[in-house]
Amino acid sequence: MNPNELEHFIESWGAMGVLWGINRSRARVHALVLLSGDPIDLDEVAKRLNISRGNASMCLKELRNWGVIRRVHRSGDRRDFYVIEPDVWKMFFRIAVERKKREFDPALHSLRHLLSENNLEKDKKVRDRLTQMETLLSTVNLILNRCLADEAQSKKVLGLLSTFTPK
Amino acid sequence: MNPNELEHFIESWGAMGVLWGINRSRARVHALVLLSGDPIDLDEVAKRLNISRGNASMCLKELRNWGVIRRVHRSGDRRDFYVIEPDVWKMFFRIAVERKKREFDPALHSLRHLLSENNLEKDKKVRDRLTQMETLLSTVNLILNRCLADEAQSKKVLGLLSTFTPK
DNA sequence: TTTAATATTCAATAAATTCTGAAAGGAATG
DNA sequence: CATTCCTTTCAGAATTTATTGAATATTAAA
Numbered sequence: 001m002n003p004n005e006l007e008h009f010i011e012s013w014g015a016m017g018v019l020w021g022i023n024r025s026r027a028r029v030h031a032l033v034l035l036s037g038d039p040i041d042l043d044e045v046a047k048r049l050n051i052s053r054g055n056a057s058m059c060l061k062e063l064r065n066w067g068v069i070r071r072v073h074r075s076g077d078r079r080d081f082y083v084i085e086p087d088v089w090k091m092f093f094r095i096a097v098e099r100k101k102r103e104f105d106p107a108l109h110s111l112r113h114l115l116s117e118n119n120l121e122k123d124k125k126v127r128d129r130l131t132q133m134e135t136l137l138s139t140v141n142l143i144l145n146r147c148l149a150d151e152a153q154s155k156k157v158l159g160l161l162s163t164f165t166p167k
Numbered sequence: 168m169n170p171n172e173l174e175h176f177i178e179s180w181g182a183m184g185v186l187w188g189i190n191r192s193r194a195r196v197h198a199l200v201l202l203s204g205d206p207i208d209l210d211e212v213a214k215r216l217n218i219s220r221g222n223a224s225m226c227l228k229e230l231r232n233w234g235v236i237r238r239v240h241r242s243g244d245r246r247d248f249y250v251i252e253p254d255v256w257k258m259f260f261r262i263a264v265e266r267k268k269r270e271f272d273p274a275l276h277s278l279r280h281l282l283s284e285n286n287l288e289k290d291k292k293v294r295d296r297l298t299q300m301e302t303l304l305s306t307v308n309l310i311l312n313r314c315l316a317d318e319a320q321s322k323k324v325l326g327l328l329s330t331f332t333p334k
Numbered sequence: 335t336t337t338a339a340t341a342t343t344c345a346a347t348a349a350a351t352t353c354t355g356a357a358a359g360g361a362a363t364g
Numbered sequence: 365c366a367t368t369c370c371t372t373t374c375a376g377a378a379t380t381t382a383t384t385g386a387a388t389a390t391t392a393a394a
Binding site for chain 2: 005006008009012013015016018019021034035036037084086088089099102103104106107109110111113114117123125126129130132133136139140142143157158160161162
Binding site for chain 3: 210221
């Protein structure tokens, strides 16, 4: 297995992590565990990725909290080893749920609140814009709520979308 | 119009900005222009948001580059004024296209490259995982490509999704 | 042209985020 | 129960990202 290819994948996975808001190191650790056929331990993670053991420990902990990796043990070995959870979907969902709650919902809430103030009426233009926006975000909200309810749901939506051939 | 409500909206809009990867200041400026019935000038943006004129200038420039605000002029007034582009969709698309290109595509590309290496065969488990992931990301890729082709496309997809009742 | 008003740039600074590594904690072994 | 091996924590260092504001450019009017 060509180490350069592996490394390249790890790096681009790290870069993609930014897209869903997890930091580079976490995403790189995730990629490494994903690529490891055998359970991997903290020491090796730190060594392979050139990061400190402390940082590796935090990354592994966080990934464990996201439910995307799992700790396993080897008899006669004191160290903790890690393997990836078989369902590659999990991370996407955990993170999406969290970010929606933290970043999307408050904005929609305050937009609605703003619209409910009747003193906005003076400026029809502004009100119309905000209404248009509220409509859009509400639709997105509905979809997200459905998708993020559970993983099976999302797979259905994805399946539906991929068969959809627009005009 | 209650200034606290406005301010609250501006702040939560700023926070949501993070969700699609634009920084807080840019998103706050965006919200302010959105809320302004009348064209607004650099000086007022800086004053209302408590940011420097330099920063305001950069934000306005960037938003103009994204195509989400437009410069307008008042006769007898030397200053540049800004108004929001009527289509609230625009920013989402411009940014989404850009981020996909920079963050998603390289990861998918290197994943595919990795899979094409036949020396991965030794470890069936790893290969299976990566294949599963490639399938998932390819579907996402297909959907994104369709959606990001043009705005009308996306609206169709959104409409389709919102009428979809799973189970 | 010159002047004056406004906008932009960018080097310096500040703020936020991420990473390190030494110290403390915990658990298996003799 | 002391030792050893491994993990976790967290204050400070390093890095990255965002912001400022003074210098520079631009433009309209006189």
